[in-house]
Amino acid sequence: MSWLICLLLSPSLWASDAMPATPSAATADAERGRKLLLARNDTGCLLCHQASGLKDGGEMGPSLKDVGTRLSPEQIRQRIADPRVLNPQTFMPAYFSTKGLHNVAKPLQGKTVLTEQALEDIIAYLLKNPP
Ligand code: HEC
Structure with missing residues (x-):
């Protein structure tokens, strides 16, 4: 029985x-x-990442x-939307979340870094994986 309680309390099961795809995935x-x-x-993705078909990516x-x-x-x-869900210590920015941010400049408050369409466009490119 205790294994079941452990399983249910395991954060990985609930995180x-x-x-799911947003409505902008269609376009x-x-x-x-x-x-x-x-x-x-x-x-700034390429400051930290290498990506297919793109030169000079970073390695962080x-x-x-x-x-x-x-x-x-x-x-x-x-x-991309919020990597903190998987790793609260990550230094990758949350690109599609406004939760838990501090000292955000007034004009940017309540706004995500990427629009919903931009998020889906980036995913489309990554899945295409060009040479
Ligand atoms: C400041 C550095 C930094 C920037 C900028 C950044 N990332 Fe990341 N990214 C990381 C790190 C570090 C990880 C590893 C996850 C972790 O920290 O736990 C990661 C993980 C990922 C993953 C998961 C990859 C895997 O194999 O698990 C994806 C997808 C991703 N990033 C996409 C992006 C995209 C798209 C952008 C731009 C919109 C971006 N990242 C910007 C640092 C960055």
Whole structure:
């Protein structure tokens, strides 16, 4: 019986590892996603990551080159939207969440870093995994 209680109390069972597609997934565009990944002063993804078909990625985070073979689209979405759900200590920013942020400049309060469409566009590019 105690194993069952342990299982039910296990945070990994309840932490959401996967985020379902948003309505903007229907209009996702990998080419827009490519441009967003390249926007160093905007998304900054390549400061920390390598990605397929893109030069000069960083190495502070795992390579995203074949991320689609390791993770489901829902798992990728969760990691971009709010990686703190999986690792509260992560230094990757939460790109689609407004929870738990401090000292946010007034004009940016209540806004996510990425729009819902931008989130889906980036996922479309990562799943396409060009050479
Ligand atoms: C400041 C560095 C940094 C930036 C900027 C950053 N990431 Fe990350 N990312 C990380 C780290 C570190 C991890 C590993 C997860 C952890 O910390 O637990 C990660 C993990 C991921 C993962 C999961 C990969 C895997 O194999 O598990 C994805 C997908 C991802 N990042 C996508 C992105 C995208 C897309 C952007 C831009 C919108 C971005 N990241 C920006 C540092 C960063």
